[in-house]
Amino acid sequence: MSSKKAKKPLYEQSTQFRHWRFSSSQLENIRTQTNASAVERVKRLLTEESALRETEQTDSPRPPPEEIPYLIADEELALCRYYEAMIRNFPGANFPDEVKATAIVYMKRFYLRNSIMDYHPKTIMMTCLFLGAKTENNIIAISDFLNIIERISREKISRDTIFRHELPVSQSMRFEYAVHHPYRASFGFFLDLQNFTKDLTKLKRIYEKSKEYIGTSLLTELVFIYQPSQIALATIRLATKTLETKLDINGYIRSKFPDKHEKLTDILDDIENTLTNFSPVSKDQAKEIDRKLHFCRNPEKNPNSALSKKRRADKQREREVRKTKRLKTLRDQQKELESVFQ
Template sequence: MAAPPAQSLTEDDIYRTSTQFRLWSFSESALLSLRQNTHEAAFQQARSYLSESSLESLPSAQDELRLVQRYCEQVRATSDFFNWNVNVKATAVQYLKRFYTTNSVITYPPKEIYKSVLFLASKTEGVHMSLSEYARRIKTDPKDVLAPEYKIIQALRFTLDVRQPFRALKGCLMDLLNMAAGNGAPLPFLNLTPQDLQNQICALPPPPSGSKTQWQPSQQIGPKEAENRAHCAYTVARITLDAPALLTDVYFLFTPPQIYLAALKLSDPILFTFYLSTKIPATAAAHDIIVSTIARCADMLASFDQRKDIMSKEDRNALEQRLEEVRDPGTRDLVGRNEETKRGGMALGEVDGEKAERKKLAREKSFREGEDLFGPALTVQSKE
């Protein structure tokens, strides 16, 4: 009996098996509903420890979102302060955003969480910095960094992997440079040779007005000019991925390929259309849906204005002052709660007799097994 033909998986198939797709991908309405439910749950919890008049000081769901967004920017700034690679920055921002889909700033203020998510992201992404050094450089107590870590990992549902668009964008640049140099892979489904691709990329019209790229064509566009165009488009798209892509909700709503292609579209729409045509023929059944989805992502990225959309320092301080007055008393001392958890819920200095007895029996058992294996200790008889 002949073996069944092997099935090949596309990158899209592989992404759909990831925890990011299964647990952290939403529609806009589902994401809004999740955040609203989290806010309402915190509001109801606040009724148990606040008077009715004090409830008026609670932030709105929109205020909560803007404060989290302000601390996403703080994560970016702190990561840049350490000169860490962009993967750490992006992972930390997504950790913070994911945490606050099911937790409220009323319960866990971001100023206590953002330092922990950044340190956790540095470990996830393989940056080797000790806790003491990290805490020293951001002028905080190491205990404050570690205290909320397990709560954060719980909120992340123990999924620490964050799929990002940066590597895919770099791969796009390599493809475009190879095409410009005449070294691109042939495209049998379009009946195009590497020379055909080089001719096409050199014959592209210039970017339309309003494009973000700074590339300006010379009178004659050759391979070198096409390579320069690709580099310029990449640089602008890379900047888009560093700020608007991290500070909006696109990671929740779109896939990494859709995000990097949207950034390329904003940078150089003509180059984007050409590049997409080398991957998905215009006659493909899903072509129009893909283009429409990328356009929606690009619109979201383009609509972001960091000067207007990021809460000012003064507004942040005022909101945090209100939060101090309505803070959930059960989470005011995260360090103390963390230490209590380590002690199994026992008070400081309290001894668990049952646990101590188990340790004693374990030591005695280990001692007996040692004697059984090696025999009793040797003794020297004294001469009388």
């Protein structure tokens, strides 16, 4: 009699486990390819834009498309990281950690397959935060959300800006909204460690510190490479070191995972090394990349560009042509009916 097949853990049944796990080299290759494709596309569109502007004889000169210093993959990643950090530190709405974590993961997934030369991360950041709030059942009215954004950024944001980008973001994520992040796993370890130590005061300090490290981990590649439980355990181990507590976390790991202890230790070491060596993107770095981005943004995404105006005019002409054809068809049908009844 065959034994029943063991049921997979919940995380291993998730779309995150199946579709959003990569090695460091895979991530680098994906971003390099996305960037190269964007540069080729934007250069072609800027050439078309330049020709249209010459025809219209505009007074705002721009460098020729072939002379523009286009962004490289590392610059795109750096600007994304800067706006991811803005989500993490987002004030004014009292969003819980889970909402911010989900929004950051959405943003990471979106920019694996999209370029900031097509979609500015400021807009995508706001869209991901709004989507993340809905996913984590922390729904906020769009009017209230926009009021918070405007109060912080002092910029008037249209609700259409958020709604218009919800579909591209969702499509890029394959409509896979569920996110498993380390906060829940960290809380599980906090509860389990209460069977390992009776010093709850010390344990609570470790748990709170581990959540700070989880916030840092969300700004790295770790969420694509390791399981949430592995990241959570690494942050707890790192917190015990940082706070210089006497909790025997390595003893806990050996007793909890006796058959996987050595391999797990290597994973935790790598996660810890990433966290301790993490360096945030400064505001000056972000500004420099943003200045460079100004000259190499996709003109099709700018409603005021000559290319966008031409595209809209072309679509309007197409609509007029289709309308004229439909009217002609209706008139012909009417004449045919009239001839039958004469």
